[in-house]
Amino acid sequence: MGEETNDNLINTDKRPANNTNVEENGETDGCVKYYTLEEIRVHNMNSDTWLIIHDKVYDITSFLEEHPGGEEVLLEQAGADATESFEDVGHSTDAREMLQQYYIGELHMDDRKKEKPKDEEVTNSGESSSWTTWLIPAIVATVVGIVYRFYMFEHKSS
Numbered sequence: 001m002g003e004e005t006n007d008n009l010i011n012t013d014k015r016p017a018n019n020t021n022v023e024e025n026g027e028t029d030g031c032v033k034y035y036t037l038e039e040i041r042v043h044n045m046n047s048d049t050w051l052i053i054h055d056k057v058y059d060i061t062s063f064l065e066e067h068p069g070g071e072e073v074l075l076e077q078a079g080a081d082a083t084e085s086f087e088d089v090g091h092s093t094d095a096r097e098m099l100q101q102y103y104i105g106e107l108h109m110d111d112r113k114k115e116k117p118k119d120e121e122v123t124n125s126g127e128s129s130s131w132t133t134w135l136i137p138a139i140v141a142t143v144v145g146i147v148y149r150f151y152m153f154e155h156k157s158s
Contacts, residue, residue: 032106033057033104033105033106034105034108035104035106035108036107036108036110036111037111040080040107041079041080043059043079044078044079044080045075045078046064046071046075049064049074050078050079051074051078052082052083052107053082053083053086054083055083055107056105056107057103057104057105058099058102058103059102059104060074062102069089073085081107081113
């Protein structure tokens with residue numbers, strides 16, 4: 001799995017070659033190879049190490065000994081999504097460019113995290129909380145002012 005194949009090399013028709021077997025499995029799209037999480041998870045040893053960073057799959061086996069932070073930090077994330085850890089460290093532009101030489105494919109579309117709906121929820125809750133941050137204190141201040149005036153008026157008349 002995860003390898004690019006083309007079963008129909010000869011096409012005598014004028015129609016495009018039928019690669020439904022490959023595309024239905026989600027294995028390839030043009031030159032890009034797609035890997036499922038199950039395929040990636042088995043590559044979690046120091047002799048065979050794959051990482052997912054921003055839905056792209058990297059075979060970093062040959063880089064383990066060169067990594068400035070040590071191979072242990074890479075092996076902890078091996079066979080899994082290391083995007084958050086990669087971003088938390090704050091890698092340089094050079095490190096990001098170096099990553100490209102280890103690129104082997106992309107995470108299958110079905111295994112990708114859907115983050116856009118979460119962003120929309122945050123935006124909506126952010127909008128509603130912006131007006132409540134000033135409205136609630138304004139109402140509380142008004143009520144306190146009315147109670148204070150009423151209290152002061154009662155004490156003056158008695």
